[in-house]
Amino acid sequence: MSGFKITGWGAAVPEQVVTSAELATRFGVDEDWVVSRCGIRERRVVEPGQTTASLAVTAGERALAVAGLTGADVAHLIVATATPEQPSPATSAFVHHGLGIAGSAHDVNAECSGFVYSMVSAAALMRIDPRPILVIGSDTHSLTVDPADRDLGILVGDGAAALVLEPTDRDWLQAWNLGADGSCTDSLKVLAGGSRMPTTGATVAAGLHFAKINGNEIYLNAVRFSVRSVRATLEQAKVQPEQVAHIVPHQANIRIVNSMLSHTGLDPQRLVSNLDRYGNTASASIPLALSEALDAGRIRDGELVLLAGFGAGMTWGSVLLEWGGTTR
Amino acid sequence: MQIPTVEELAAQLQAVSGADEVHPDASIQNIADVDSLDLMEWLYNFQNEYPGIPADESLFKDIDETTTMRTVHARLEALASETTAV
Numbered sequence: 001m002s003g004f005k006i007t008g009w010g011a012a013v014p015e016q017v018v019t020s021a022e023l024a025t026r027f028g029v030d031e032d033w034v035v036s037r038c039g040i041r042e043r044r045v046v047e048p049g050q051t052t053a054s055l056a057v058t059a060g061e062r063a064l065a066v067a068g069l070t071g072a073d074v075a076h077l078i079v080a081t082a083t084p085e086q087p088s089p090a091t092s093a094f095v096h097h098g099l100g101i102a103g104s105a106h107d108v109n110a111e112c113s114g115f116v117y118s119m120v121s122a123a124a125l126m127r128i129d130p131r132p133i134l135v136i137g138s139d140t141h142s143l144t145v146d147p148a149d150r151d152l153g154i155l156v157g158d159g160a161a162a163l164v165l166e167p168t169d170r171d172w173l174q175a176w177n178l179g180a181d182g183s184c185t186d187s188l189k190v191l192a193g194g195s196r197m198p199t200t201g202a203t204v205a206a207g208l209h210f211a212k213i214n215g216n217e218i219y220l221n222a223v224r225f226s227v228r229s230v231r232a233t234l235e236q237a238k239v240q241p242e243q244v245a246h247i248v249p250h251q252a253n254i255r256i257v258n259s260m261l262s263h264t265g266l267d268p269q270r271l272v273s274n275l276d277r278y279g280n281t282a283s284a285s286i287p288l289a290l291s292e293a294l295d296a297g298r299i300r301d302g303e304l305v306l307l308a309g310f311g312a313g314m315t316w317g318s319v320l321l322e323w324g325g326t327t328r
Numbered sequence: 329m330q331i332p333t334v335e336e337l338a339a340q341l342q343a344v345s346g347a348d349e350v351h352p353d354a355s356i357q358n359i360a361d362v363d364s365l366d367l368m369e370w371l372y373n374f375q376n377e378y379p380g381i382p383a384d385e386s387l388f389k390d391i392d393e394t395t396t397m398r399t400v401h402a403r404l405e406a407l408a409s410e411t412t413a414v
Contacts, residue, residue, distance in 0.1 A: 037363070216385045219368040224375075255365050259372070 002130035003171020004123055005325055008069065008164030010062025011291040012055045013044040013157075013278060020154065027150040034154050039254025043157030043279030045142040053085040055160035055284075056138035057098035063134065063162035064099070071100035074164075075131035078122055079107050080114030080283040082312075083139045087193070095136065103131070110180075111188070111311030112250050114283035119307070119319050120176050122165050130167030137161055137283035144190060146210035155253065157279030161287030170325030174304070175237035177229045178317040187217040188312035218312075222256045225316040227263045230308050233318040234264075241265035244320075245303035246293065250310055251275040251285040260308070272298070282311070299323050331378060331408050334401040341397060344370045352397045364388070374404075381408050 301324030
């Protein structure tokens with residue numbers, strides 16, 4: 001039975017920057033209102049030709065380079081996304097081809113919790129097949145938002161980030177928690193385009209292919225479920241909040257993050273956040289923040305790193321890693 | 329079931345939002361520094377404090393100029409008495 005270690009990481013964001021000042025002008029509000037509402041000053045947005053898969057391929061290439069591997073070394077590719085390349089086939093198929101992956105490939109859609117779900121899935125896979133796994137989170141939610149929708153428009157950004165997991169006897173995974181509550185499907189949704197409401201001219205005309213958010217419900221549920229998940233993970237690991245050296249939450253909204261920190265007793269000084277520069281990049285947000293922290297040399301062996309996500313559905317999940325691994 | 333006084337509710341919202349003052353009879357929509365996310369944060373705290381009272385985001389669903397913390401308090405009292413009756 002093998003654990004995993006993280007040997008590579010990489011991120012890819014579009015070059016096009018959309019500032020909160022620009023959005024404030026578009027929506028007829030103050031820039032301060034936008035920033036105080038969500039903590040986002042700018043976000044990256046794809047341009048024509050950039051897609052969920054193209055960002056994922058770039059992030060994957062960078063992560064593999066850091067690990068000193070190629071696609072031929074990868075036994076399994078997992079792509080977390082809620083904004084697929086196209087309805088079929090899976091986004092991972094496009095990424096698989098782009099990276100020259102030798103092994104299997106599949107998508108995970110747990111919305112903004114997708115990367116944490118993918119990490120836990122990869123950990124399980126590693127135990128039965130201890131070979132390199134590439135996990136990528138990639139989303140282009142700017143393409144799913146109604147240009148007139150202020151509530152979602154100020155939040156979303158596009159991006160991708162990847163981690164390479166390799167087998168080790170010194171398992172880095174200390175504890176995990178995943179959950180879902182399917183009674184909350186109305187909080188954040190895209191109504192049309194699936195089997196329940198296939199796309200027609202009428203659905204497009206009605207804007208039903210755009211995402212819709214109930215911000216209050218999302219706030220309340222995101223705080224409730226992420227707090228519950230973090231507590232469960234720390235309890236499972238027998239770790240106190242003050243022992244966590246780095247907290248990498250889903251970068252959704254700084255007020256949700258702050259609330260989660262305050263209700264779990266985690267130290268705000270240990271927060272890893274790039275929300276102000278990228279906005280909510282959904283499945284990419286956790287690995288994107290983690291990649292930046294690693295590039296900056298912030299994370300050292302022996303430190304505990306907590307990843308915590310929540311997303312539409314609702315879904316939630318958290319993972320506690322001990323950097324460098326442990327034999328316990 | 330005992331719930332906080334309206335003054336206590338107002339003080340809780342003031343603490344959560346960082347507003348200079350939250351008067352029980354002030355229109356919530358017109359209090360500077362209080363927005364819907366502050367109300368949700370306040371509600372989350374209330375839910376944790378009083379799990380027996382089925383308060384949720386519908387408490388603020390039809391919020392308008394006339395909604396004050398006294399209005400909210402009355403709704404919570406009604407919810408508490410319904411719960412007790414059951």
